[in-house]
Amino acid sequence: MADPFTYGRRGISGRFEDAERELLRGLFRDVVALLEPDDAPDEDPLAALVGISPDAAEPEDPALKRLLPNVSTDDDEASREFRRFTERSLRESKAGALRAAALGLESRDMLLDEAAAAHWATALTDVRLVLAERLGIHTEEDAERIHEVTDWSDVEDDDVDAYLALVYNFVTWLQTTLVDAMMTAFRTRTSDGKDAGDGPQGED
Amino acid sequence: MSLSVATEPSPGLTEQTTSATDTANVVPWSLVVWNDPVNLMSYVSYVFQTYFGYSETKAEALMMQVHTEGRSIVSRGAKETVERQAIAMHNFGLWATVERAGEYG
Numbered sequence: 001m002a003d004p005f006t007y008g009r010r011g012i013s014g015r016f017e018d019a020e021r022e023l024l025r026g027l028f029r030d031v032v033a034l035l036e037p038d039d040a041p042d043e044d045p046l047a048a049l050v051g052i053s054p055d056a057a058e059p060e061d062p063a064l065k066r067l068l069p070n071v072s073t074d075d076d077e078a079s080r081e082f083r084r085f086t087e088r089s090l091r092e093s094k095a096g097a098l099r100a101a102a103l104g105l106e107s108r109d110m111l112l113d114e115a116a117a118a119h120w121a122t123a124l125t126d127v128r129l130v131l132a133e134r135l136g137i138h139t140e141e142d143a144e145r146i147h148e149v150t151d152w153s154d155v156e157d158d159d160v161d162a163y164l165a166l167v168y169n170f171v172t173w174l175q176t177t178l179v180d181a182m183m184t185a186f187r188t189r190t191s192d193g194k195d196a197g198d199g200p201q202g203e204d
Numbered sequence: 205m206s207l208s209v210a211t212e213p214s215p216g217l218t219e220q221t222t223s224a225t226d227t228a229n230v231v232p233w234s235l236v237v238w239n240d241p242v243n244l245m246s247y248v249s250y251v252f253q254t255y256f257g258y259s260e261t262k263a264e265a266l267m268m269q270v271h272t273e274g275r276s277i278v279s280r281g282a283k284e285t286v287e288r289q290a291i292a293m294h295n296f297g298l299w300a301t302v303e304r305a306g307e308y309g
Contacts, residue, residue: 069299071290086291093295121250125243125297132242143241172244179246186254 007181014110021105028102056083063133097122124175131168235279235286238299
């Protein structure tokens with residue numbers, strides 16, 4: 001099977017089958033829905049405008065908590081304070097990346113510029129974090145166990161976990177090829193930069 | 205024009221800013237990145253190289269420390285700086301926390 005993401009002369013390109021695009025759109029949509037804040041109707045509009053969520057609390061859903069983690073391990077008040085001032089924009093930024101990636105799926109062949117690739121990388125990461133939480137991947141051993149589920153023909157129709165595991169492995173594969181392509185693009189950019197830069201050449 | 209008044213900070217404000225910076229230098233904060241079994245090692249290394257501008261060698265070393273020891277201090281600085289970096293890490297999907305330098309060495 002050809003790599004879904006590849007780096008070439010024109011940049012990073014991505015290509016998916018129709019069924020894969022449909023699957024990814026659904027995953028992106030689900031994570032966007034998870035990230036949407038449950039706005040209280042009596043919310044202070046000024047606080048909303050400047051991006052503060054006065055009542056922000058640690059999410060109860062472990063998957064959402066993984067996307068919006070605490071910033072301190074031992075200072076709950078510091079974590080709450082940080083959350084009040086940053087959580088809303090983090091939610092919006094993540095949802096924005098997921099929406100941008102979903103929009104890119106409108107065409108079968110994608111050519112990703114640097115910003116689009118970054119959106120895809122965070123979108124796929126967030127999908128994997130949510131699926132991993134649903135699959136109970138908490139240790140390296142869990143991850144290996146899930147990684148072994150690779151054959152669609154092994155999955156019974158009603159085996160939701162096995163289906164999720166296959167989806168997780170598929171998204172992991174996408175992420176692997178995307179990060180490889182981004183790394184190559186980054187190396188190419190930085191080595192070009194060195195050639196064109198104001199190095200010591202000519203200054204004996 | 206009255207607008208020009210706002211361009212000059214009051215002497216008191218300048219002093220306050222300076223002393224806050226000094227304090228931050230004396231008591232720096234650390235940005236800690238934690239291991240998780242989900243994020244790809246290549247992705248973590250990519251984030252360290254592109255966001256912090258670390259060399260591939262340094263990025264790989266920090267990533268391996270996260271992977272084998274469970275956590276790594278990837279940056280030190282004023283509280284505001286490491287908090288901004290923590291937001292960036294959360295946006296990348298990495299779990300990062302801030303702590304006073306020296307808490308865990």
